[in-house]
Amino acid sequence: MLLETYRLEIFNSKCNPGAMAVHCFAHLDQDVSEAIPYLNTVLGGFNVTREPPSVTFRSQGKLITVHGDKIAINALKDETEARKIVEWLKREINEAWDKRGEIEPSYESLPRPQVMPILKLLPKTNCRQCGEPTCMVFAVSVTEGVKGVEDCPPLTEENQKKLKEYLTPFKLDF
Ligand code: SF4
Structure with missing residues (x-):
């Protein structure tokens, strides 16, 4: 087993201290840098760096970045x-590492979605319910995996479905 133990750090957003959501760092006691290209192949990162190694992807509605010493x-x-998500990641990291003989390691990022097809589906009222100043800024956040379909409350069911379909190939539909 590559990753055995870690320490969780939970904190509120510095940009928005009143927000209900919290953020977390899992400080890893074992270095998982070498597992990152294998994890990228398995989970499909949309932002991958080689030096220092890291992979960012969106899963379970969260933006997740795995570094060598931190998640x-x-x-x-x-x-x-x-804790639930970090335990899931721990399993994914260890499984990718254990099966590395069968997995082609990769530092390639998945292609990114375009801003305009996303913007076209949004209500374009700039109502700010998503926490962004405009629909355009929201669309850019979606391409970066920071915001998701569920973060625009006025989005119609029909366009929500279309947006999910558009984002599926980029693994940003969660
Ligand atoms: S909540 Fe939706 S409609 Fe309102 S500003 Fe954000 S993206 Fe635009």
Whole structure:
């Protein structure tokens, strides 16, 4: 087993201290740098760096970045949810590492979605319910995996479905 133990750090957003969501760092006691290109192949990161190694992807509605010594996860309900996701990642990291003989390691990022097709589906009222100043800024956040379909409350069911379909190939539909 590559990753055995870690320490959780839970904190509120500095940009928005009143927000209900919390963020988390899992400080890893074992270095998982070498597992990152294998994890990227398995989970499909949309932002991958080689030096220092890191992979960012969106899963379970969260933006998750795995570094060699740390995992960062945003927009969590509470510590229970943080522990659940970190335990899932621990399993994924260890499984990717154990099966590395069968997995082609990769530092390639998945292609990124375009801003305009996303913007076209949004209400374009700039109502700010998503926490962004405009629909355009929201669309850019979606391409970066920071915001998701569920973060625009006025989005119609039909366009929500279309947006999910558009984002599916980029693994940003969660
Ligand atoms: S909540 Fe939706 S409609 Fe309102 S500003 Fe954000 S993206 Fe635009």
